[in-house]
Amino acid sequence: MKTLLNLIWLVLAGFWLAIGYVLAGTICCILIVTIPFGIASFRMASYALWPFGRTVVDKPTAGAWSVIGNVIWVIVAGWWLALMHIITGIAEALTIVGIPLALANWKMVPISLFPLGKQIVPSDRIMAAYGQ
Numbered sequence: 386m387k388t389l390l391n392l393i394w395l396v397l398a399g400f401w402l403a404i405g406y407v408l409a410g411t412i413c414c415i416l417i418v419t420i421p422f423g424i425a426s427f428r429m430a431s432y433a434l435w436p437f438g439r440t441v442v443d444k445p446t447a448g449a450w451s452v453i454g455n456v457i458w459v460i461v462a463g464w465w466l467a468l469m470h471i472i473t474g475i476a477e478a479l480t481i482v483g484i485p486l487a488l489a490n491w492k493m494v495p496i497s498l499f500p501l502g503k504q505i506v507p508s509d510r511i512m513a514a515y516g517q
Contacts, residue, residue: 387438394486398473399434402490405469406430409462422458425500429466432496432505436489440508447502455499466497 391399410426413419432439444451455463474490477483496503 390437390485390489391435393482394436394489395434397483398477398486398490399436402433402469402473403430405466406433409466413462419457419461421454421501422461425458425503426462428505429497429500433493436493438508439505441496441503441505444502444504451502454501458501459498463498463500467494470494470497 406426406429410423410430413423413426432441470490470493474487477490478487
């Protein structure tokens with residue numbers, strides 16, 4: 386089921402969302418000082434391409450720099466990436482088939498706003514950690 390949802394996601398939203406993240410990451414890498422933002426954006430691009438079966442968790446080693454970086458990120462790129470997820474989610478929610486995709490899009494809004502200090506892990510690892 387995860388593969389089917391990921392394929393539908395890729396065609397309907399994932400490819401375009403990933404392009405937005407890659408564009409933001411490229412701009413951040415060009416500006417040199419913002420390379421950490423670019424790396425986070427590229428990480429989010431891979432998640433935007435294939436989200437089902439993976440989840441985002443807090444990185445245990447993240448500190449105050451992640452908080453400061455996230456504030457800068459929201460101002461520079463996070464707000465328009467979050468807006469992309471909201472608009473795409475609304476469009477997908479208009480169909481019954483698109484409802485799971487819309488929920489996935491809306492789940493990505495906070496992550497698109499605050500990507501630093503997060504890591505993407507397979508959902509299976511989370512389930513195993515909690516004994517489910």
